[in-house]
Amino acid sequence: MITNKPALVAEIRSRFAHVDSCPFEGPRVFFENAGGALTLNSVVETSAKFAAIPDNQGRDNPAAKALVAFIDKAKDDMRVFFNAPKGQFFVGESGTELLFRLIRTAIVGTGAGRVLGSTLEHPATRSAARHWAEVAGKPHVLVAHDDATGCVDAGAYLPEVTPDTRVATILHTSPVTGMGVDVGAIAKAIRTIAPECIIIVDGIQHAAHGRLDIASYDIDGYVVSPYKVFSRHGYGVAWISDRLHALKHEHLIDAPGNPWEFGTRDTGAYVTFSDVVDYFDWLGAQVSDTTDRRARIVAAGEAIHQLEHELTQAMIHGIGNLKGLKEMAGVTILGGIDNPRREGLVSITVAGMDAPDVVTKLRERGIRTHTRKADHYSGNILTPLGLDAAIRVSMCHYNSEAEVAQFLQAMREIVETAEAAA
Incomplete structure (x- = not known):
């Protein structure tokens, strides 16, 4: 698959505009893909x-x-x-x-x-x-x-x-x-x-x-x-x-x-x-040997699903010596920890902290995420859970394990600071 092919990961990332930096803010990890994915250079x-x-x-x-x-x-x-x-x-x-x-x-x-x-x-x-x-x-x-x-x-x-x-x-x-x-x-x-x-x-x-x-x-x-x-x-x-x-x-x-x-x-x-x-056709050719175009697109989809699963698992369960979200005090993961339906997205809350404040602190550490409020867009999901907001962390297959590690380090700092202040 993709994760054990560093050269392929690099090639994938090279095909997207602003993959690791914002034209207004500078270097950043883009975990706001659910709000709008990165754009292919070819599309530009x-x-x-x-x-x-x-x-x-x-x-x-x-x-x-x-x-x-x-x-x-x-x-x-x-x-x-x-x-x-x-x-x-x-x-x-x-x-x-x-x-x-x-x-x-x-x-x-x-x-x-x-x-x-x-x-x-x-x-x-x-x-x-x-x-x-x-x-x-x-x-x-x-x-x-x-x-x-x-x-x-x-x-x-x-x-x-x-x-x-x-x-x-x-x-x-x-x-x-x-x-x-x-x-x-x-x-x-x-x-x-x-x-x-x-x-x-x-x-x-x-x-x-x-x-x-x-x-x-x-x-x-x-x-x-x-x-x-x-x-x-x-x-x-x-x-x-x-x-x-x-x-x-x-x-x-x-x-x-x-x-x-x-x-x-x-x-x-x-x-x-x-x-x-x-692009899907090209990616399918990198992860399969089929010559049929539809089959390559299917192969690309399967590879994307697998990579995003690995990224969300790393985010939830940890990577290297970094604790995952499930082990961080006060962090709740919407939809449960092990949910096979999850597609590249982890929504969380942090006890004692407002979601917008967490999003701001992540941004200050170079991580782009988003607040979902219990408004006309998301109230149908959040209000029954008794939440007024949540932090949405959304990934795509061009994101990397290194970016997940950077996010987990940032979350550890945010949670530990909040604990110390409590």
Whole structure:
């Protein structure tokens, strides 16, 4: 795998912008990946290149034809990356905007019945579902997630599924707890009772961790925010099934093909997602011998998952002679110590210290993390735990064991100082 290949770790890190330093603050460890992953250098170059092109698609000139070809290639790349041979891809303003559009279309375009979600979900799906359920006069039912594990499973969904469940939303990975959800199992449970239900998945937090397989999920919509999967801000990517596409949806009058996109798209956005797929392809070639592109992407996802597991284990259990978080006095790990659902993220609290103060002290020691407050973004997770905030430490596969060690040393200093002052 990756951890026993120092040269590969160095090569991976070299492909990302600002991997070890902030352009405003200087050297730092970046453990704020859940807020937005690092950007591939190739994405930076592509963005600049396409921002300079004045032409639009659909014109009678070589530049316009080339732009269309780039978009077509990007959509083909997306099919391979997400493993989605059917359905269609398109881009929008952001992942949140796309989730709202898909959920709105599904709720308004289906008959009387229920809208089902869970308390684990990000407000991107919960807000859209609640708003449009109210507009359409449909009940919006939320399945309770498990506070102890920071997750939700098919067994929790199943009692709430009725034959008239028209729309269901699922969060693939929580940006607060870092726990992954078995989307396929939940979708299967829903379809045993409501086979025609439109199922829409928020994959925004999950995508950077690889192992995407839409064909196996039996769903109708999947949305990601590319800035959280090594691309850039300014667009979102959505996949929809033929069933969701067939519902009446907004588009320009008489537009051919009942399109989902509004206005002229940014070709550079599409091409930067091709850069992401190319990176997964490259990484897969470093950790496997397969010549099939999809198989290389799968191999990359497995390697990413394994490395991130090792990093979170080191953070929790310790590395070298450094104690892990579980052994530090006053430190509580959300979702439990040994949780197999964890995807590169550890959220913690420190007894007697406000979360923002811990984040500041970490920053002063060169570690970038983030405070999750019990607000409209994270209150659904933190409030039931009796917390007003938590410290989110989020990693990606380009982070290193040395960075984890630096974090643990910083946490030891912070905790010991707090103990001495108590």
